[in-house]
Amino acid sequence: MDVVQLKRQLIAFTELLYREGFLDEQFNQLQQLQDENNPNFVAEVVTLFFEDAERILNELANNLDQQSVDFKKVDAHVHQLKGSSSSIGAQRIQRVCIIFRTVCNEKNVEGCLKCLQQLKHEYALMKSKLETLFNLEQQILAAGGPPSI
Amino acid sequence: MGIVAESQFHVLAVDDSLIDRKLIERLLKTSSYQVTAVDSGSKALEFLGLLEQEESSLDSSPVSSNTHQEVEVNLIITDYCMPGMTGYDLLKRIKESSSLRNIPVVIMSSENVPSRINRCLEEGADEFFLKPVRLADVHKLKPHMMRTKLKDHHQSQEKDREEDPEEAGSANRRPEVEFRAPGNQQQPQHHSSNKRKSIEEGLSPDRRRPRYSDFVHVGIP
Numbered sequence: 001m002d003v004v005q006l007k008r009q010l011i012a013f014t015e016l017l018y019r020e021g022f023l024d025e026q027f028n029q030l031q032q033l034q035d036e037n038n039p040n041f042v043a044e045v046v047t048l049f050f051e052d053a054e055r056i057l058n059e060l061a062n063n064l065d066q067q068s069v070d071f072k073k074v075d076a077h078v079h080q081l082k083g084s085s086s087s088i089g090a091q092r093i094q095r096v097c098i099i100f101r102t103v104c105n106e107k108n109v110e111g112c113l114k115c116l117q118q119l120k121h122e123y124a125l126m127k128s129k130l131e132t133l134f135n136l137e138q139q140i141l142a143a144g145g146p147p148s149i
Numbered sequence: 150m151g152i153v154a155e156s157q158f159h160v161l162a163v164d165d166s167l168i169d170r171k172l173i174e175r176l177l178k179t180s181s182y183q184v185t186a187v188d189s190g191s192k193a194l195e196f197l198g199l200l201e202q203e204e205s206s207l208d209s210s211p212v213s214s215n216t217h218q219e220v221e222v223n224l225i226i227t228d229y230c231m232p233g234m235t236g237y238d239l240l241k242r243i244k245e246s247s248s249l250r251n252i253p254v255v256i257m258s259s260e261n262v263p264s265r266i267n268r269c270l271e272e273g274a275d276e277f278f279l280k281p282v283r284l285a286d287v288h289k290l291k292p293h294m295m296r297t298k299l300k301d302h303h304q305s306q307e308k309d310r311e312e313d314p315e316e317a318g319s320a321n322r323r324p325e326v327e328f329r330a331p332g333n334q335q336q337p338q339h340h341s342s343n344k345r346k347s348i349e350e351g352l353s354p355d356r357r358r359p360r361y362s363d364f365v366h367v368g369i370p
Contacts, residue, residue, distance in 0.1 A: 029283050033175045038175065045171055052167070082259065083166055083259050084166060087166070087168050088168065
């Protein structure tokens with residue numbers, strides 16, 4: 001596939017991600033902070049986010065598996081995930097976190113479990129889409145095209 | 150009055166989130182500031198404590214006499230919600246310290262809680278940013294750093310001439326910011342009348358006062 005086609009794909013795909021709420025304006029802000037001196041900034045931040053999110057999702061699964069759920073701990077983790085998802089523009093994940101915190105406040109274990117499921121689902125989607133995005137960018141670079149960002 | 154080069158501005162960033170530290174560091178470096186990022190309030194105080202130790206042999210004049218110290222901090226930007234010492238606690242400690250209280254402090258928070266914002270500004274924070282922090286927010290930092298640099302420059306010139314009036318009183322908060330909120334969220338008038346007078350005197354004409362609408366962040370669900 002030639003560079004022009006790849007670029008068209010990248011643009012279309014990116015627009016889709018924004019439209020479907022996977023990404024919001026903050027992601028654009030991140031891209032603006034990337035330059036030739038910091039060419040991997042977005043990828044680095046997103047990688048940190050993936051590591052952080054996976055760790056938190058595991059912790060949450062543990063927390064909610066206890067006989068007596070420590071809702072403070074659950075809330076602290078969700079708050080953390082809400083913060084980091086907001087920082088990279090992962091809008092859908094951030095929104096689930098907001099609901100999660102409400103449900104956690106009500107000390108509703110069932111509700112929390114549902115939210116956790118939702119989070120895992122959204123996270124998997126997000127990860128796959130961002131990986132596709134980065135893949136396209138790599139392809140463009142490899143095909144000799146100038147960086148898209 | 151000397152030329153103040155931007156590369157001399159050094160910002161201390163405090164945030165327990167690795168992602169947010171990386172972000173704020175990039176934002177600040179993009180604006181040509183030197184950055185030191187730490188992950189807790191206590192680490193921040195430790196870092197700032199270097200300054201205090203060097204200052205203790207001098208009189209209680211404010212920080213940043215360039216001949217005496219190697220590490221100068223021109224602004225502290227801190228997250229509000231941190232385990233252990235919150236950003237608010239850190240703010241208080243800084244404002245209570247005779248050597249540190251002139252360093253401008255900016256608070257960041259992911260939550261838009263008017264009472265929280267009020268409390269921080271009342272305690273002497275110069276700005277309150279809603280997260281995620283953006284480049285436009287970072288552009289607001291320079292006036293605070295410039296003001297302190299110029300102030301300290303004048304003070305070091307006048308040190309022998311007169312006592313610093315701020316040292317005398319117990320109410321030694323820096324009244325740099327007047328926070329106005331809509332509706333019935335009025336800034337308490339009773340204990341701040343002196344502060345209000347100094348605010349009016351102290352503000353430069355082009356200083357933009359943060360308004361409540363600034364903190365209502367479009368797009369946050």
